[in-house]
Amino acid sequence: MELNTGISRFSALDKEGQLLFLARFGHNLTIAARDTFVPQADGVHAPERLRMISECQHRIFGHMYDLMTPSEWRRPDETIVSIILDHSDQHLRSQAAWAFEEALDHVLSSNTSLERTREV
Numbered sequence: 001m002e003l004n005t006g007i008s009r010f011s012a013l014d015k016e017g018q019l020l021f022l023a024r025f026g027h028n029l030t031i032a033a034r035d036t037f038v039p040q041a042d043g044v045h046a047p048e049r050l051r052m053i054s055e056c057q058h059r060i061f062g063h064m065y066d067l068m069t070p071s072e073w074r075r076p077d078e079t080i081v082s083i084i085l086d087h088s089d090q091h092l093r094s095q096a097a098w099a100f101e102e103a104l105d106h107v108l109s110s111n112t113s114l115e116r117t118r119e120v
Contacts, residue, residue, distance in 0.1 A: 001085060007081045010077055018067060020107045028099035032095040052087060060084070
């Protein structure tokens with residue numbers, strides 16, 4: 001996914017939508033992290049990628065906290081989307097693009113369902 005597209009799509013969400021998106025994206029990163037482990041063993045075969053995922057999750061959860069509290073400070077949308085999508089590891093970059101698309105689709109379909117529920 002192109003960074004500017006990601007920024008505009010994330011920025012179009014309201015605060016609740018951004019929180020839902022970030023929670024779903026963080027969940028998706030746990031799925032992405034699974035391929036860093038040695039199958040059927042205790043080892044890690046891609047520790048650098050696992051550290052990058054951990055750092056991304058750290059920043060995402062911090063941003064979520066800032067959105068949920070009356071804090072005056074929070075990262076701009078451009079910064080958080082850059083943290084989400086802009087990775088030097090090509091494999092992680094493609095996983096992040098998948099995680100972003102899936103999270104956005106999930107939030108948009110959830111918002112539509114919520115709106116229908118509120119109308120009833």
